[in-house]
Structures are given as structure tokens and as C-alpha cells.
Amino acid sequence: MKNSSFRYDINGLRAYAVILVVLFHFGITGFTAGFIGVDIFFVISGFLMTSIVVRSLEKGNFSVLDFYLSRGIRIVPALFVLCLTLLIIGWFFLLPTDYKALAKHSLSSINFFSNIIYWKESGYFDTDSHNKALLHTWSLSVEWQFYILFPIIVALIYKIKPSRKFLLYFFALGIISSLILSFIITNKSPSAGFFLLPTRAWELLFGGLIFFIPKDKVPYAKGIEVIGFLLIAISCYIFSISTLWPSYNAILPVLGTFLILLGHQQNSIFTKGKLFQWFGNNSYSIYLWHWPIVFFLHYFYKNDDLTYIFLGLFLSCFLGYLSYKYIETPTRKYLSSLTKLKSYIYWIIFVSILSIISILIFKLDGVKSRFSNEINYIASIVKDKNPRTDECLGKQEGLNVHSCNYGNGPLSLIVIGDSHANAMLNGIINSLPKNTSLVSFTISGCPTVQGLKKINNPVYLCGERIKNIIQIVQKNYSTDIPILVINRTNAIFKGEPENDPTGQPIRYITKPSLSFNETYYSEMQTAYVETLGTLAKLHKVYITRPTPEAPLEIPSLSTRVKLYDLPDKDLKITWEEYKSRNQYSWKAQDIASDKFNLKIIDLSKLFCDKKYCYFTKNGIPLFSDDDHMSWNASLMLTPIFKKEIFGEE
Numbered sequence: 001m002k003n004s005s006f007r008y009d010i011n012g013l014r015a016y017a018v019i020l021v022v023l024f025h026f027g028i029t030g031f032t033a034g035f036i037g038v039d040i041f042f043v044i045s046g047f048l049m050t051s052i053v054v055r056s057l058e059k060g061n062f063s064v065l066d067f068y069l070s071r072g073i074r075i076v077p078a079l080f081v082l083c084l085t086l087l088i089i090g091w092f093f094l095l096p097t098d099y100k101a102l103a104k105h106s107l108s109s110i111n112f113f114s115n116i117i118y119w120k121e122s123g124y125f126d127t128d129s130h131n132k133a134l135l136h137t138w139s140l141s142v143e144w145q146f147y148i149l150f151p152i153i154v155a156l157i158y159k160i161k162p163s164r165k166f167l168l169y170f171f172a173l174g175i176i177s178s179l180i181l182s183f184i185i186t187n188k189s190p191s192a193g194f195f196l197l198p199t200r201a202w203e204l205l206f207g208g209l210i211f212f213i214p215k216d217k218v219p220y221a222k223g224i225e226v227i228g229f230l231l232i233a234i235s236c237y238i239f240s241i242s243t244l245w246p247s248y249n250a251i252l253p254v255l256g257t258f259l260i261l262l263g264h265q266q267n268s269i270f271t272k273g274k275l276f277q278w279f280g281n282n283s284y285s286i287y288l289w290h291w292p293i294v295f296f297l298h299y300f301y302k303n304d305d306l307t308y309i310f311l312g313l314f315l316s317c318f319l320g321y322l323s324y325k326y327i328e329t330p331t332r333k334y335l336s337s338l339t340k341l342k343s344y345i346y347w348i349i350f351v352s353i354l355s356i357i358s359i360l361i362f363k364l365d366g367v368k369s370r371f372s373n374e375i376n377y378i379a380s381i382v383k384d385k386n387p388r389t390d391e392c393l394g395k396q397e398g399l400n401v402h403s404c405n406y407g408n409g410p411l412s413l414i415v416i417g418d419s420h421a422n423a424m425l426n427g428i429i430n431s432l433p434k435n436t437s438l439v440s441f442t443i444s445g446c447p448t449v450q451g452l453k454k455i456n457n458p459v460y461l462c463g464e465r466i467k468n469i470i471q472i473v474q475k476n477y478s479t480d481i482p483i484l485v486i487n488r489t490n491a492i493f494k495g496e497p498e499n500d501p502t503g504q505p506i507r508y509i510t511k512p513s514l515s516f517n518e519t520y521y522s523e524m525q526t527a528y529v530e531t532l533g534t535l536a537k538l539h540k541v542y543i544t545r546p547t548p549e550a551p552l553e554i555p556s557l558s559t560r561v562k563l564y565d566l567p568d569k570d571l572k573i574t575w576e577e578y579k580s581r582n583q584y585s586w587k588a589q590d591i592a593s594d595k596f597n598l599k600i601i602d603l604s605k606l607f608c609d610k611k612y613c614y615f616t617k618n619g620i621p622l623f624s625d626d627d628h629m630s631w632n633a634s635l636m637l638t639p640i641f642k643k644e645i646f647g648e649e
Contacts, residue, residue, distance in 0.1 A: 009225075010044055011280030012271020013260055017041045018283040020236070022290045022316055025136075026309055033239035036232070036253040038139045039203055039246065043257040045143055046207025053151045054167065054211060057158045067151050069340060072347050075140060075284075076110070077331035078323050080350050082288050083110055086133055087357060093299075095379045095559055096366030102133055103361035109137035110354050112144035119195035130298040131556075136291040138195055145197045146204050168212050171205050178202035179248075186247040187458045194245055203246065203254050207261070215264045225263030229270055231256030242456050242506060285328055286320030293319075301552070301566060375563055381555040381621045384630040386422050393422045394443040396460050401468045407437030413645065414473060414483045414539070415440040416448055420547065421486035423628040427637030428484065433646055439477075441469045447487045449524070450531045455512045463509075470534055482540040482645060485532065488627060489546045492524050493584035497549075498626060525588040529595065536596040542645055543592070544601045546585050547629065548578050548613035554621040555630075562619070572612045578604070601644045606636055 017040035024034020052070075056062035083106040090099045108114040115138040122128045129135050157170050178201040186193025193199045218224065235253040243249050265271070279286070293312045294303070302308040335343045361367060368376045386392070392404035406429045415421055415428060415438055422442040432438060446452075446462035450470070454460040473483070488496070492507055494516065500506050505513045505520055509527045513520040535541050550557075551570050561568045593600050607613045607622070615623055617633075624630040629637075642648045 007264075008266050008277065009260060009264060009268060009271045010048070012268070012273070012276040013040060013044060013257065013280070014283040015271075015276040015279030016232070017044070018279060018286050021136075021287065022313065025291060025294045026313055027303065028309075031236065032241060033236045033243075035241075035245070036235050036239065036250070039250050039253050040232070040257045041139065042143070042200060042203040043207035043254055043261070045146075046204030047210045047261055048207075049147065049150060049204070050154075050208030050211040053154050054158075054164070057155060057162070062151075062155060064151055064155070065340065065344075068147065069343055069347075071144070071147050073332050073335045073343065074328075075144070076347060076351065077335075078285055078288055078327045079110060079137070079140065080354055081323070081327050082292070083134065083354055084357075086292055087354075087361065090133075091367070091370070094366075095556065095563075096368045096371065096376060097379055097382055098131065098299075098366070098556075100362055100366035101131070103358040103366070105132055105134040105137075107355055107358035107362070109134045109140070110351050110358075112141045114138050115141040115145075115195040115197070119191050122191065130295060130303075133292045133295040135295075136287065142195070142197050142200050143204075146201060150204075164212055168209075171208055171212070175202045175205045175209075178205065179251075182246050182250075183248055186244050190244060190457065193247060199246060203250065206254055206258055210258060210261050213262060218262055218264070221263045222265060222268075224259045225265045225268060225270065228256045228259030228261075228263065231259065242500075242504070244456060282317070282320045282324045285323035286316055289319040289323060290316035300560070300564070301557075301570075371563070375559055378562065378619070378621065379555060379559040381630050382553070382624055384624050384632055385628070386425055386631055389422060392440060392442060393419060394441075394446070394465070396443065396445050396457065396462055401441065401465055401472060403472075404440050404442075405437055406440065407432055409435040409437055411439060411477070411481055412436035413438040414477060414481055415442070415486065416469060416473070416483060416535070417442050417486035418446050418448075418488055418491075419444045419628060420488045421484075423624070423631070424486060424634045424637060426631050427629075427634035428641055430635060430638045431641035431646065431648075433648075441473070445491075447489060447492045447528075448485050448531055448535075449492055449509075449527050450534070451509050451527055452492070453508055455506050455508065466531065470531075473535070474538055477539075479538040482542060483535055484641075484645065485535070485541060485543045487544075487546070488549075489528070489585040489589070490549065490581055492528065493521060493588070494581060497551075521584050525584070525591065528588050529592045532592045532598060533596045536598055540599070541596070542599045542601055543589055544603055545589070546582055547603055547627065548573060548607050548615070549581065550615045550623060550626040553625045554615045554623040555625075558616055558619070558621045571616050572614045575608055575611055575613060578608060578613045599644065601640065603637065603640065606640065 017037040020031060020034040020037035020040070022034075023031040024037070053062065053067065056067075086102060087106060090102050094102060105114060105117065108117045114134065118132070118135060118138050121132075154167065157167055160166070178198060182193060182199040182202060185196070185199050215221075232253050235256065239245075239249060270276075290312075293315055297303040297308055297312055335346060338346075371379075388404060394400075394402065406425060412432055413428070413436075415425065419442065421440065422444075425440060428438065443462065443465060446465065448466055450463050450467045452463035452466070454462075495505060495507075503515075505516055507524075508520075509523050532541060532543065550573070554571070557570060560566055561571065589598075589600055592598050604613070607615070615621065620633075622629060622633040622636075
């Protein structure tokens with residue numbers, strides 16, 4: 001039986017939050033903005049933490065150590081069991097690279113700094129996110145970092161002047177400051193904006209505002225609740241993974257959650273039902289267990305199988321229920337019955353045990369001895385990349401242009417391009433005439449197109465940087481030196497399926513387009529052709545046909561196909577698929593070739609026959625991921641470049 005102070009609306013709202021997140025992660029249609037469930041959790045948490053801290057301060061019995069312990073007792077046991085379970089399962093199923101990553105993420109999760117790790121690795125919505133079994137713990141780390149700082153700051157402010165009104169001023173200041181940071185940082189670095197506390201704190205503090213508003217002073221409470229749910233529903237409809245988040249966009253679901261909690265409806269049809277209360281009770285454990293299930297569905301390529309998806313949804317709820325009943329509840333009761341010292345000792349011991357295990361696995365490089373040398377070699381190709389990538393492959397943001405020299409002796413080639421060019425440099429370097437060198441200008445995700453912009457990245461200055469590169473080349477290099485341009489040209493004409501899953505073009509020249517239509521193709525074609533023409537005014541220019549693109553990461557897929565006898569259908573695509581994907585790229589390149597006398601180098605003969613294009617050769621991956629050639633495999637291109645550019649057999 002619930003006590004009289006139990007908030008059914010909060011518990012029911014937790015149900016909505018976890019349902020949204022789970023359905024989003026399982027890819028259920030209609031829930032492309034289900035990630036707002038985390039924002040709902042943040043607002044709830046902010047309200048509850050404010051209530052606990054301020055009331056304790058007013059009663060004169062507040063203790064920071066007690067506060068930390070109560071939070072730890074609530075969060076750590078179930079998280080510990082999850083991490084340990086995944087490490088045990090991972091021992092039997094995860095490849096060394098993946099097992100090493102799991103150990104790293106387990107360490108950061110149990111010590112609550114995983115959000116910082118994920119910020120440094122990649123974006124939350126990137127395809128790479130599905131390779132991280134503990135990605136969802138980023139939100140726990142944000143909350144825990146908030147828990148560490150929040151009570152100390154509030155206690156210090158309260159000590160200056162023990163007044164709710166005085167505290168309220170600082171809450172307002174904190175919200176405004178964090179919100180401004182969220183606008184600025186999310187625009188400059190979407191990953192930092194998404195993962196870090198400074199850009200998320202306003203959501204938690206906004207929830208805290210509710211505490212300062214007496215519930216008997218709230219007019220039209222039922223209507224306010226309805227408006228709140230309406231705002232959340234609208235958020236689900238209008239937002240997607242291409243939306244900058246949180247930035248100002250998160251105001252909508254945050255405000256919706258705020259209004260629902262402000263309404264304080266304890267008998268609402270929206271939250272009081274038994275099903276809502278069940279999901280609310282089990283929400284934390286369901287949240288913990290659902291993402292690792294999603295991870296394993298992707299790991300064994302079952303994420304598009306409806307049977308496995310529904311089984312995964314059921315398992316998420318079932319394991320969440322077991323975790324709540326047999327881990328969360330018993331450990332909370334037991335640890336709460338102990339002295340503070342004993343509880344802290346238990347906490348330290350279990351976190352230390354998991355940390356030591358994780359560090360050992362990481363130091364042992366994922367324990368490669370679990371698999372054969374052949375398996376380890378195939379899996380390791382994911383790391384077979386240009387060793388100078390960090391130094392030489394520029395980032396998308398900013399206007400600074402830098403170049404890298406490869407080889408020794410006089411310059412015989414200039415290479416301009418994106419990450420595909422960077423990946424192929426080994427083959428190009430070895431095609432150079434003896435005792436000569438090349439200079440490269442490569443920028444990740446930046447096709448050689450002047451004026452190119454992105455709708456989801458306001459500081460994407462690719463188009464300007466290409467203009468700068470052309471100016472540098474024309475000013476500083478002899479016209480006798482040829483230029484080789486290598487791009488993932490399909491990205492500008494067809495998008496990147498793994499990074500642009502909404503189906504709407506995210507690149508544009510003058511204004512965004514709602515679809516890949518003829519107007520869009522025409523504008524991109526003109527910009528691409530004119531850019532090549534600008535280069536061809538003073539230099540002989542060579543361009544490569546786009547390489548085939550795989551539906552999945554090839555080293556990982558190849559290894560799992562061999563190890564677990566999975567279907568190998570995705571290790572190749574049909575020639576017709578390759579042709580269809582390339583039609584607009586080929587057309588634009590043909591126009592540029594005819595107009596400016598460019599030389600097209602067709603690389604498809606290395607990968608394709610008349611029926612298929614292959615991503616492996618003799619069982620060895622040719623790519624380090626789904627579309628970049630591996631450093632060693634690019635040596636297979638050497639004879640082609642040697643012949644086409646330098647006229648040598």
C-alpha cells in the first residue's frame with residue numbers, strides 16, 4: 001500500500017519516460033523522438049532532489065553524506081549487476097575490440113563519468129552508438145554529477161540566507177545560464193551539448209522550480225496537466241534524431257513535464273492506471289536492461305527482425321521486473337538498515353571489484369586469447385587505418401586548413417578529399433614516382449564542393465574550407481602538379497544511410513530541401529562540377545568513381561559470420577545496387593569530365609564483377625568499416641593510380 005505522500009503522477013510520468021525511450025531504441029515506428037524520455041526523467045529528478053535537499057535544510061538535519069548514500073543505494077546495486085552480467089556474457093560472445101570497449105564503458109558507468117567518455121567518442125545518434133552496450137548510462141552519469149554538486153551549492157546558498165525566495169533567484173540564474181550554454185555548445189558541438197552536465201543542468205533545475213510553487217496556488221490544475229501531455233505529444237511528433245538536442249528544442253518536452261508535475265493530479269486517467277504504475281515502479285530497471293538487449297540485437301544483426309524486436313521488448317520488461325523485485329528493492333531495504341559506514345563500505349567494495357575487473361580486461365586488450373589468431377586478425381582490421389589520421393584528417397568545424405606531406409623528394413601529386421581520400425593514401429603513396437612526395441588536404445565528412453552546408457550543424461564550414469584549399473593550392477603549388485580528388489560523392493547526392501536516416505537531405509547549397517528531388521540534384525551537380533572546374537583551370541585533375549558502400553561494418557560482420565555462422569549476404573551487394581546508388585554521382589562526374597577535360601579513375605573493377613561488388617577478398621575485409629578502405633587493402637589500388645596518373649604499368 002502506498003503512503004499518503006506517494007506521487008502517482010510522478011510514478012506514472014516515469015512510465016511514459018521509459019516507454020518512450022525503449023520504443024525509440026527498438027526502432028518502433030512513430031517514436032523517432034522517444035529520446036525525450038530522458039529529458040522527462042531529468043525534470044522529475046530535479047524536482048525530487050530539490051524537495052529532499054531544501055526540506056532537509058529547513059528542518060536542520062541535512063547531511064551531504066546521507067544524501068549521496070541514499071542516491072547510491074537507489075542506483076548502484078542494479079547498475080553493478082547489469083555491468084557484471086554484461087562482462088560475463090561478453091567473455092563468451094564479444095570480440096576483443098568490443099569486449100575491451102565494454103570494459104572501458106563498464107568502468108566509466110559504475111564510476112559515473114560515462115557521459116564524458118561517450119562525448120569524446122562519438123554522437124548519441126551515430127550508428128556507432130549501437131556498438132556500445134552501456135551507452136544509456138550517460139544519463140545516470142549526468143544525474144550523478146548533478147547529485148554531487150547540487151546539494152553542496154544549495155546548502156551554501158541557504159547558509160548565506162535561509163530563504164526559499166533567495167534560493168529561487170539562484171535557481172533562475174542557473175537555469176538561464178545553463179540554457180544559454182545549451183544553445184551555444186549544442187550549435188558548436190552537438191555531442192558535447194547532448195552528453196555534458198552544463199548543457200543539461202537547466203532541465204533538472206527547471207524541475208526544481210516546481211518545489212517553490214505551492215500546489216494550492218496552481219489554477220486550472222487539470223487543464224495544466226492536459227497541456228503538459230499535449231506538449232510532450234507534440235514533441236514526439238515534430239522532433240527526430242536530426243534535431244539539435246537539447247538546445248532550445250528541449251524546452252517543449254521539459255515544459256510539458258513541468259506542467260504535468262505542477263498539476264499534481266493524483267487520480268489522473270493519464271497516470272493513475274495500474275499499468276502506468278507498474279511501468280513507473282520498474283522504470284529504472286527496465287531502462288537499465290533494455291539497451292543491452294538492443295545492443296545484442298544489433299550485434300547479431302537481428303535488429304530488423306520483428307520477432308526478435310518484440311522478444312526484446314518483452315525481455316526488457318521481464319528483466320526490468322526481476323531486477324526491481326530481486327535487486328533494487330531488497331538491496332535498498334538491506335543497505336538502508338545498516339549503519340552509514342557499513343553501507344559506504346559495501347558501496348566502495350563492489351564498485352572497486354567491478355572497476356578492477358574492467359581495468360584488467362581493458363589492459364589485456366579484450367583478452368584476445370579467447371579466439372583464434374585468424375579471428376583476431378580479421379576483427380583487428382577495424383583498426384587498420386591511416387596512422388596519421390589524427391594529425392592529417394581535418395574536422396568539419398572551423399576554417400583552419402592544414403596539409404600533410406607523405407613521401408620524400410619533389411612534389412608529384414596533390415590529393416584533395418574527405419575521409420575516403422585519407423583512407424586510400426597508402427595505395428596512392430606507393431604509386432608515386434620514385435623519390436617524390438604528395439601533399440594531402442583532407443577533411444572528414446567534407447566533399448569537395450564549394451558552398452556546402454548542413455542543416456543539423458550550424459558550424460559546418462565545409463564549403464568555405466574547400467574554397468580556402470583551392471586558393472592555397474592555386475597560390476602555392478606549381479600548375480604542373482596534378483590533383484587527385486577523392487570523395488564519398490554519394491554523400492552529397494544520396495546522403496549517408498548510416499548517418500542521415502531521416503530520408504531528408506541534410507546538406508544544401510542555398511537552402512535546405514525536403515527531399516532528394518531533381519531540384520536538389522541539379523543544385524548539387526552544379527556546385528560539384530563548378531568546384532572541379534575551378535581546380536581544373538590551372539591543374540590536370542583526376543577524380544575517382546565512388547567505392548561501393550556496405551550496409552554494415554565489414555570487419556565486425558566478417559568476423560561474426562565466420563565465428564557464429566551468420567548469413568554472409570551483407571558481405572556483398574549487387575552490381576545493380578551499386579549502379580543505382582551511383583547514378584547521380586556518375587552523371588555529375590561525366591559532365592565535369594566532358595566540360596573540363598578531367599580524367600575519371602574507375603575503382604569499381606577492384607571490387608566488382610558483372611553481378612556483385614564484394615567487400616572482402618579471400619575472406620579478408622577490404623574495408624575498416626562500412627565504406628572506408630583499410631590502410632593495407634588500399635595498396636591494391638597502387639597499380640591503378642600508377643597507371644592512370646603517372647602512366648606506369
